[in-house]
Amino acid sequence: MNNQDSKSTKRSTDHDNSSREFIQNSALVGSGLMMAGGASSMFAAGSKYGPEVHTQNVPSRGYAAFDTSGVLKPWKFERRPVGDNDVLIDVKFASICHSDIHQLKGHWGSQQYPQVPGHEIVGIVAAVGKNVTKFKVGDRAGVGCMVDGCKNGTCCEEHGEQYCPDTVFTYGYPQESSPTGISQGGYSSNIVVNDHFAVHIPENISFEEAAPLLCAGVTTYSPLLKFDLKKGDKVGVAGIGGLGHLAVKLAVSKGAEVTAFTTTADKVDGIKGFGVKNVVVVDDELKALGDYRGQLDYMINTFPVDYDVAAYAAAVKPFGTYTQVGMPEGFSVSANALGLAASRVNFNASLIGDMKETQEVVNYCADNKVLPEIQVISAEQINQAWEDVVAKKARYRYVIDAATF
Amino acid sequence: MNNQDSKSTKRSTDHDNSSREFIQNSALVGSGLMMAGGASSMFAAGSKYGPEVHTQNVPSRGYAAFDTSGVLKPWKFERRPVGDNDVLIDVKFASICHSDIHQLKGHWGSQQYPQVPGHEIVGIVAAVGKNVTKFKVGDRAGVGCMVDGCKNGTCCEEHGEQYCPDTVFTYGYPQESSPTGISQGGYSSNIVVNDHFAVHIPENISFEEAAPLLCAGVTTYSPLLKFDLKKGDKVGVAGIGGLGHLAVKLAVSKGAEVTAFTTTADKVDGIKGFGVKNVVVVDDELKALGDYRGQLDYMINTFPVDYDVAAYAAAVKPFGTYTQVGMPEGFSVSANALGLAASRVNFNASLIGDMKETQEVVNYCADNKVLPEIQVISAEQINQAWEDVVAKKARYRYVIDAATF
Numbered sequence: 001m002n003n004q005d006s007k008s009t010k011r012s013t014d015h016d017n018s019s020r021e022f023i024q025n026s027a028l029v030g031s032g033l034m035m036a037g038g039a040s041s042m043f044a045a046g047s048k049y050g051p052e053v054h055t056q057n058v059p060s061r062g063y064a065a066f067d068t069s070g071v072l073k074p075w076k077f078e079r080r081p082v083g084d085n086d087v088l089i090d091v092k093f094a095s096i097c098h099s100d101i102h103q104l105k106g107h108w109g110s111q112q113y114p115q116v117p118g119h120e121i122v123g124i125v126a127a128v129g130k131n132v133t134k135f136k137v138g139d140r141a142g143v144g145c146m147v148d149g150c151k152n153g154t155c156c157e158e159h160g161e162q163y164c165p166d167t168v169f170t171y172g173y174p175q176e177s178s179p180t181g182i183s184q185g186g187y188s189s190n191i192v193v194n195d196h197f198a199v200h201i202p203e204n205i206s207f208e209e210a211a212p213l214l215c216a217g218v219t220t221y222s223p224l225l226k227f228d229l230k231k232g233d234k235v236g237v238a239g240i241g242g243l244g245h246l247a248v249k250l251a252v253s254k255g256a257e258v259t260a261f262t263t264t265a266d267k268v269d270g271i272k273g274f275g276v277k278n279v280v281v282v283d284d285e286l287k288a289l290g291d292y293r294g295q296l297d298y299m300i301n302t303f304p305v306d307y308d309v310a311a312y313a314a315a316v317k318p319f320g321t322y323t324q325v326g327m328p329e330g331f332s333v334s335a336n337a338l339g340l341a342a343s344r345v346n347f348n349a350s351l352i353g354d355m356k357e358t359q360e361v362v363n364y365c366a367d368n369k370v371l372p373e374i375q376v377i378s379a380e381q382i383n384q385a386w387e388d389v390v391a392k393k394a395r396y397r398y399v400i401d402a403a404t405f
Numbered sequence: 406m407n408n409q410d411s412k413s414t415k416r417s418t419d420h421d422n423s424s425r426e427f428i429q430n431s432a433l434v435g436s437g438l439m440m441a442g443g444a445s446s447m448f449a450a451g452s453k454y455g456p457e458v459h460t461q462n463v464p465s466r467g468y469a470a471f472d473t474s475g476v477l478k479p480w481k482f483e484r485r486p487v488g489d490n491d492v493l494i495d496v497k498f499a500s501i502c503h504s505d506i507h508q509l510k511g512h513w514g515s516q517q518y519p520q521v522p523g524h525e526i527v528g529i530v531a532a533v534g535k536n537v538t539k540f541k542v543g544d545r546a547g548v549g550c551m552v553d554g555c556k557n558g559t560c561c562e563e564h565g566e567q568y569c570p571d572t573v574f575t576y577g578y579p580q581e582s583s584p585t586g587i588s589q590g591g592y593s594s595n596i597v598v599n600d601h602f603a604v605h606i607p608e609n610i611s612f613e614e615a616a617p618l619l620c621a622g623v624t625t626y627s628p629l630l631k632f633d634l635k636k637g638d639k640v641g642v643a644g645i646g647g648l649g650h651l652a653v654k655l656a657v658s659k660g661a662e663v664t665a666f667t668t669t670a671d672k673v674d675g676i677k678g679f680g681v682k683n684v685v686v687v688d689d690e691l692k693a694l695g696d697y698r699g700q701l702d703y704m705i706n707t708f709p710v711d712y713d714v715a716a717y718a719a720a721v722k723p724f725g726t727y728t729q730v731g732m733p734e735g736f737s738v739s740a741n742a743l744g745l746a747a748s749r750v751n752f753n754a755s756l757i758g759d760m761k762e763t764q765e766v767v768n769y770c771a772d773n774k775v776l777p778e779i780q781v782i783s784a785e786q787i788n789q790a791w792e793d794v795v796a797k798k799a800r801y802r803y804v805i806d807a808a809t810f
Contacts, residue, residue: 163749318568319564331742335739338732340729346752347740348745348749
């Protein structure tokens with residue numbers, strides 16, 4: 001994650017410089033109104049935006065945090081102009097991931113503010129750059145945790161875009177082309193991304209149900225896919241929140257015999273409804289884990305907090321695999337080396353998934369009706385929703401209606 | 406490691422009870438001299454011990470710690486009588502492992518004292534039980550980290566004795582058959598173990614060079630073997646002490662291209678002599694690791710202290726394997742989940758090796774002249790040697806001459 005030196009292309013640097021000059025010379029700077037609302041007569045057919053979106057910054061409305069309190073407030077800001085390889089998406093829904101809360105509260109390092117979170121984003125393509133053939137105006141599209149990158153690097157083809165040093169993550173990441181200097185996320189009215197980092201949202205899934213698939217879906221789908229899940233495999237899922245409940249549904253849909261481990265007793269009935277074989281409530285002393293020692297073929301843990309890795313990993317058979325996908329405060333998890341040695345389980349952590357997998361999980365979930373449990377909220381409910389996520393009250397994903405930004 | 410309830414056999418319980426009665430009724434108790442030295446006229450041919458070793462406790466002299474200071478002093482104690490499946494070994498050499506220091510100083514939990522450490526033990530078989538066919542009196546034999554266990558359990562056949570809940574580790578482990586209530590290790594004149602847990606020491610290796618193979622050798626050999634090391638593989642070894650220098654020599658002997666990572670600059674020349682391709686000195690800021698990001702096929706880390714797992718693991722290629730064999734204070738190592746995710750390396754910890762592998766590494770090292778670097782010391786030098794091990798001054802294994810106990 002050493003990407004402080006963004007390797008932007010000549011094109012984006014030029015855009016950036018010209019847009020900065022424009023900002024410096026414009027009396028409209030700061031109003032955020034330059035191209036909004038009143039200029040509707042300039043819009044091209046099929047889009048509310050006119051041709052100037054390719055040369056001038058795009059105004060956007062969002063909810064941003066302004067300091068480590070993480071309190072979100074309405075904020076008007078600008079996106080970069082739509083470049084030759086970019087798509088502009090009018091956001092319809094954006095859902096809330098625990099990562100949004102961690103990053104905006106500074107749990108993962110110091111942040112630049114104002115910052116707009118959100119990396120589970122769906123909407124309608126409103127403009128495309130001249131090189132873009134993947135999308136046309138009016139297409140349904142989704143954006144996940146990445147918005148830009150080298151795209152041509154062999155590293156991406158070999159291991160996935162999320163491991164490429166040139167990749168720009170969706171919010172709070174240094175991005176020279178962005179008028180604010182950092183990428184700004186999806187709790188907003190629109191977003192401009194390189195077309196490689198947008199996926200198609202098929203017609204057979206609703207926007208609001210598709211949104212959580214862009215991070216929670218692919219983050220759990222990718223390691224399950226790499227494990228080469230087979231029918232009848234005994235799969236454990238620990239932490240049944242936004243990611244975990246999708247991991248459960250995905251594993252069940254693949255024919256696995258799923259055991260869910262939760263720390264929240266009142267989730268049990270709901271989880272049973274997802275088709276699991278067992279639900280285990282684990283208390284602070286972790287005693288309930290003892291009964292499952294060495295029982296599972298594979299396990300995925302989504303806890304967004306520090307926990308005893310070795311104690312959970314021991315539920316997997318010796319030489320089996322245990323994957324961590326949750327990212328706790330400071331990213332630190334505690335591993336007892338003797339415990340890991342005694343269970344002889346392979347422990348790895350997995351970072352989202354690549355763009356191919358992102359498209360795949362959206363299609364798979366749409367076709368197989370593997371749908372997240374969601375609650376649609378308005379923008380003004382976001383701060384309460386964040387508190388509820390931390391308090392483990394979400395059932396299971398809050399999805400923000402972008403019409404309310 | 407929940408083996409507080411030792412499942413001893415009826416036989417050993419009987420031995421234990423009768424030996425306790427004997428001790429209570431004997432005026433010689435505590436002298437430790439009952440069967441030693443002066444009673445030589447009773448000894449069977451080929452052994453200094455008489456037939457009473459099968460019915461009465463066996464006196465032993467060793468060096469024990471008496472509290473968490475870990476200061477070792479001479480101590481006379483008794484071993485269990487030699488049971489039907491046991492061998493009595495007169496110890497010739499025992500070498501010093503960092504684990505001895507950790508355990509005796511209470512770094513891994515509270516201990517029963519007096520406790521004799523030592524789990525790298527070689528010597529000559531002095532008596533065998535009536536069921537023993539594997540050894541005869543006069544054979545060269547070695548004992549590692551385990552001395553007793555279920556032996557018949559399928560768990561051992563499937564995954565190795567070290568993962569069996571019934572296994573008794575060589576010192577400080579609850580053991581009903583032991584007159585002291587716990588197993589007592591190899592810093593001593595003799596040891597009684599179940600024959601399954603002793604290996605043959607071939608004639609083509611010296612006792613003193615064989616000793617370190619019983620723990621340091623098999624602990625590094627076992628994961629290298631499981632990795633299925635091939636000629637030309639790029640292998641990293643971090644922590645070049647007792648275990649690490651054997652890991653280097655083993656990997657070099659298998660044809661690997663070895664990169665050694667050490668925190669001790671003055672070890673560099675010595676390490677080059679082992680046939681490595683690169684030696685990297687890593688300081689506290691870990692900067693030197695950056696050059697090796699994603700370069701290695703496999704890596705083994707022997708640090709007996711807490712460290713940044715993800716930073717070292719990142720030297721391995723994505724989806725490669727990284728094995729921890731060192732056991733730090735409290736067994737705890739710090740894993741940065743984002744770092745692990747970004748490198749996408751499989752992290753596991755490995756516990757010694759099974760008995761088959763123990764015999765195999767001894768034979769392999771003898772046949773291929775893969776020999777540890779050793780310094781032979783006398784018993785009275787042990788306390789200084791422990792200090793030198795902690796201060797990273799060992800080059801690379803201290804081997805105690807048991808004649809000096």
